[in-house]
Amino acid sequence: MKVLVLNGSPKGEYSVTLQYAKYLEKISARDHLDNGFDFDYINVGKNVYSYSNFDKLQAVLDKIAEADMLIFAYPVYTFLAPSQLHKFFEILDSNGVKLTDKYVVQLTTSKRFYDVTAHQAVKDVVQHLDGKYVDGYSADMDDLLNDDLRAHFKNWWDYVIYRVNNDVYEKSALAETTHNTYLPTAEPVTKRDGKKIIVVTDNTDNNSLTGMITDFVNLCPYDVEVIDLKSQGPKSGCRGCLKCAQTGVCVIKDGFSDLLNDKINKADAVVMAFETVMHTISSTFKAYYDRQFVNGHRPVTAGQPTAYLVSGNYDGESNLKTYVEAKSAVGGNLNCGVVSDQNATVKDIENMVAKLTYALGNKVTPYKNFYEVGGMRIFRDMIWIMRGIMKLDYDYYKKHDMLDFPQKKRGTMIAMKLVGKLMRSKAINKKMPNMMEEGMLMPYKKILD
Ligand SMILES: Cc1cc2nc3c(=O)[nH]c(=O)nc-3n(C[C@H](O)[C@H](O)[C@H](O)COP(=O)(O)O)c2cc1C
Structure with a gap:
């Protein structure tokens, strides 16, 4: 059985997740000789930007074509996979690649902060690409160092092999996204001073999305600036080097950190406008979120209301909904609504503007729910242990009384x-x-x- 590990970590050979995949190779050679496992690895996360070169991409596609099983191994990055892996999925899709008749599993390492949304998003992509999906494994970063957890990991792998040998997989894909066209109709209102609103978008070629943005801009009583991520956003995804955890400065010098910290994070409200791509967000939007890791685990925009304009079948995208709700909750950003061109009317955008305007005038912030409290506990415990590396986070959590352990x-x-x-x-x-x-x-x- 030819197993191809597609490593989505931008750290390539230095990836922690890759070590887990190598462990599977080791135990497969030892315990599953009958299957004649033959493992191969490609660092697609690190190399994804080189796939604009046809020969380099073709070499990867050839290996995928030869494989019986694919393992997408990646770290969880900001509730999903790294932007580089999302980009790789988009490359596969735009090249018409189908994973039909291939067993596909996923393997992640993380602190298990929103590993669930990451796994579901990758499952949705695999099923969109027609792969035979077999449930994956979410490991904490150090599980492999513990005897019991290694045994647990092996137990999952045996289950995968059982499922592959018996052709037991999940293939039912979500309904494909439909994009209705939203036509702008709103008359511009007179603008007031005092607040600055930003709309961040990843697709100015989508007329329906730009139609919704136009109506939002016309209806909003405050000045609105639209930031197009394709021309103004990050030029590449986060490299996962963690240097920013000590310095607060990103090693990638493409101007994005300045745009983020001097403009976007200082706005009174930020509205996200995106098109769904294979049931999740685009790699462009994902890079925008991943690169915000320069501010670590500090909720630096807490109190800044948000809202979403979505081109796609939002009501049918349950994982995307969880992602949007959880992301705004953890950020401390009141979600003033999601309007999708699936069924949007100008009244929906008026309602969104009304909620946003009220929230701004009255400093309305979201109540803390399970998404926020659960997520922040994971951060708190992690920052407590890793304070040597995450110094800026630790100082911030200490200053803001966020190290609220029950034993106190x-x-x-x-x-x-x-x-x-x-x-x-x-x-x-x-x-x-x-x-x-x-x-x-x-x-x-x-x-x-
Ligand atoms: C930009 C960035 C975002 C991250 N986001 C998450 C996250 O949302 N949830 C989580 O549990 N861990 C998160 N992590 C931690 C990584 O998932 C974890 O360190 C992983 O083991 C790294 O694997 P790798 O060495 O294979 O890249 C993040 C790390 C980085 C650098």
């Missing part, structure tokens, strides 16, 4: 211990059967009386 709440812990003791006492329970309920409501009574 000694008073509450002691009180709970006492309550627990009382609850276990039969005599007290008999005398005061509602003691627990009443006790729990006591602090609220103080507020309500």
Whole structure:
């Protein structure tokens, strides 16, 4: 069986995820001799920009054509795969490559912060490309160093091999994206001073998307600047070098960090306008998000409201919806709505503008939900451990009281211990059967009386 590992990490040979794939090669040679495994590797993430050269791309396509199984190995980057891997998917799709009759699995390393959205997005792409999808594995960065977790990883690989040997895969693809054309009709309103709104877009060739942007610009009572990522955005994706974790400065000198920190992050609100690509965002938009890693895990735009104009079948894209909701929640950005050309009317854009204007005038921020609280706990724990490397994050979390570990709440812990003791006492329970309920409501009574 020919297994081709397509490594989406921009770090190439230095990729942590690649070591996991190499471990699979090692245990396959040892434990699955019958299958005659033959592993090969291509660093598609590191080399993706060279695939504009036809011969280089053809060499990759030839290897894909020969393979029986593909493993997309990549690090999770900002809720999805790195922009470089998204670009590679787009290259495959635009070259008409189909993965029909190939088993395709994915393997990630990360801190498991939104590994789920990354896995679902890659699954959607694989199914779009007609591959025989077999469920992947999400490893924490150091799992391979632990005996039990290595055994768990091997257990998954055995399951993959069982599924491949028995042709057990998942192929049902999502409905293909339909793009309706939105025609702008709104009359421009008179502009007020005082707020600066930015629209960031990745596709000014999509008339429907630009139609929605035009109506948004006309209806918005404040000055709006449109930033076209293709001409003004990052020239390449994040390299994953982590140098910015110490310095706050990106090693890629293409002017993007200045645009981000001096203009976009200083705007009063930022609206994202994009076209869905294979059920997710484009590699252009992904590079825009990945390169924001220059600000580490610091929610530097918290309080800045946002909204989305989407060209595509948004209502049918459940993973994209989760991504959009989770991303705004973790960023602390009130989501003032998603308008999609699937069924958009000018009234939808008016509503979006109304919500955004109110949020700006009244400083409305999102409530903390599972996406935010869960995500920030992962960051908190990681930054605590990795503070040597993530110094800027650590200083920020310390300054903003974000290292809110439960063990710091000694008073509450002691009180709970006492309550627990009382609850276990039969005599007290008999005398005061509602003691627990009443006790729990006591602090609220103080507020309500
Ligand atoms: C730009 C960037 C974004 C990242 N985003 C995430 C993320 O969203 N979730 C997560 O759990 N880890 C995230 N990470 C951590 C990487 O997934 C992790 O370090 C991974 O093991 C790196 O693998 P590699 O060495 O194969 O590139 C991010 C790292 C970088 C550099």
